[in-house]
Amino acid sequence: MSILRVSGLSVNRGLLKTIHSISFSIEAGERVAFVGPNGAGKSTLIECLIGLIPRVSGSFETGRIGWVPEGRRVFADLTVRENLDVGADLLRVPGKRKQLLELVFGVFPDLAARVNQAAGTLSGGQQQMLAIGRAWMRDPELLIVDELSLGLAPLVVKDVFRALDLWVRDESGRALMIVEQNARMALQHADRGLILESGRIVREGNSTELLSDPDLVKSYFS
Amino acid sequence: MGFSLLNGLVLGSIYAVSAMGLSLIAGLMRLVQFSHGEFFVLASYCFAFLLRSGIGLIPSLLLSLLVSFIAGVLTERLLLSRAESDHNRSMMMTFILSIVLSNAFLIFFGPYPVQSEARIDGSIEIFPGISMGSQRMVSGAIAMISFLMFYLWVRFTRMGRAIRAVAQDPEVALSFGINPVRTRTLAFGISTALAGLAGVVLSPIFPVVPDSGAQVTLTAISVMVIGGMGSIRGAAVAGLLLGLAESLGSHYLSTRYAPAFGFLFLILTLLFRPRGLYGNRV
Numbered sequence: 001m002s003i004l005r006v007s008g009l010s011v012n013r014g015l016l017k018t019i020h021s022i023s024f025s026i027e028a029g030e031r032v033a034f035v036g037p038n039g040a041g042k043s044t045l046i047e048c049l050i051g052l053i054p055r056v057s058g059s060f061e062t063g064r065i066g067w068v069p070e071g072r073r074v075f076a077d078l079t080v081r082e083n084l085d086v087g088a089d090l091l092r093v094p095g096k097r098k099q100l101l102e103l104v105f106g107v108f109p110d111l112a113a114r115v116n117q118a119a120g121t122l123s124g125g126q127q128q129m130l131a132i133g134r135a136w137m138r139d140p141e142l143l144i145v146d147e148l149s150l151g152l153a154p155l156v157v158k159d160v161f162r163a164l165d166l167w168v169r170d171e172s173g174r175a176l177m178i179v180e181q182n183a184r185m186a187l188q189h190a191d192r193g194l195i196l197e198s199g200r201i202v203r204e205g206n207s208t209e210l211l212s213d214p215d216l217v218k219s220y221f222s
Numbered sequence: 223m224g225f226s227l228l229n230g231l232v233l234g235s236i237y238a239v240s241a242m243g244l245s246l247i248a249g250l251m252r253l254v255q256f257s258h259g260e261f262f263v264l265a266s267y268c269f270a271f272l273l274r275s276g277i278g279l280i281p282s283l284l285l286s287l288l289v290s291f292i293a294g295v296l297t298e299r300l301l302l303s304r305a306e307s308d309h310n311r312s313m314m315m316t317f318i319l320s321i322v323l324s325n326a327f328l329i330f331f332g333p334y335p336v337q338s339e340a341r342i343d344g345s346i347e348i349f350p351g352i353s354m355g356s357q358r359m360v361s362g363a364i365a366m367i368s369f370l371m372f373y374l375w376v377r378f379t380r381m382g383r384a385i386r387a388v389a390q391d392p393e394v395a396l397s398f399g400i401n402p403v404r405t406r407t408l409a410f411g412i413s414t415a416l417a418g419l420a421g422v423v424l425s426p427i428f429p430v431v432p433d434s435g436a437q438v439t440l441t442a443i444s445v446m447v448i449g450g451m452g453s454i455r456g457a458a459v460a461g462l463l464l465g466l467a468e469s470l471g472s473h474y475l476s477t478r479y480a481p482a483f484g485f486l487f488l489i490l491t492l493l494f495r496p497r498g499l500y501g502n503r504v
Contacts, residue, residue, distance in 0.1 A: 050397045051396070051397070052393055052396065052397070065397075067394070067397045069393075069394060069397075073391050073393075073394050075386065075387050075390045075391060075394070075395075076390060077386060077390060078383065078386055078387065078390070082383055082386075085380075085383060086383060086384070086387050086395070086398050086400070087398055089380065089384070089398055089399055089400065090398065090399040134398075138398065
């Protein structure tokens, strides 16, 4: 079952064509890493998928998307609980909110202890957990995680990736899209990788294969 | 002394109501809304004329609020949304709108002061020896109840939470299904309705003239800056403080200096706490 199916998608950023007719799909249960240098079009792709910028041509089909933005972007003046409530605003199934809250607080007990604290007063790692929790509250089928490792201690990053792994495996019909500049880290936590350069997919393969490719090692992982 | 305190609270809650509306917009749209006072004046006129038409007190009040709400919604939809979040352009637009509106008031309502005839006679003895005109008491009570309700609304309802989320990050809010465009329009309408509410409750006390709005805007801006731009709580606290300062100042010094206290307060705040009492919080 495809969670995301993109075909021939082109996206402009201002007047510049940033994404050139790319096609790919993400299956249920998959963790897919999108790697590539600055300006490869990773952020543009995300912004198009979540509906912030329009596409020029092509199409995509997807279920509910939860977005964990680069730089976390929690609502700093809202409390932890209010951030999570904003995440749950679109839920229509009764009882789902409570169930998802239990999931979030179960995985991130740090947040449970700080429900009434303003999100801006949390540490970087806690804010990242909150950003993930907020996205989980949408009950997404596809979770897009943008530059998760930026500005976080390696141990925290490890914990957070472990939580994401558990989330994908916890229920069928979920998938994870990891977007990272840190290519090695992204591929280590993914099943499959796509390499983006100047708005095109230049390489696709499973993570172990990509991680051991000498050419890629030279240009991306050194 | 007791009377001045009470009078200050009444005046202060009316300042607070008006400034909270302004602060809501400052926080949400990063915009100082220079035509705020004109919506105050619009509602005052509406209320006065509706009362004269004999439809009764409560319907006049509600209709005047509705008019100022709709006027705000139209202003946001037809003017400000076209500035595409260019803050300087929107600010100039509200400035021009304030001039256009005050001249329109002059054409439609004439230069003479209009006072609504919602006279409530008599006075109430609150503490032994301290009594206050029922008129002021009622105005103050309405203002106080509405600013509490508004505060609770922003703090605890889903819509209030949406407004605060959009104020902080419209893109992320959009990704969670909150429509920033609609949120801004609604908030703008609520902001002008709050200005309108202040206009209605003050109209039996102070007669309104076409250019009353400028003073209202200036006072609201002072209160907002003292409280911290964009802070609802700050606007409420600063409104009350300013009301008290003006009232006590008039009592002990001279009524002629009353408006000066506000600006003195403003200057002191800017000197010692430039971000305001509750800087940068919605």
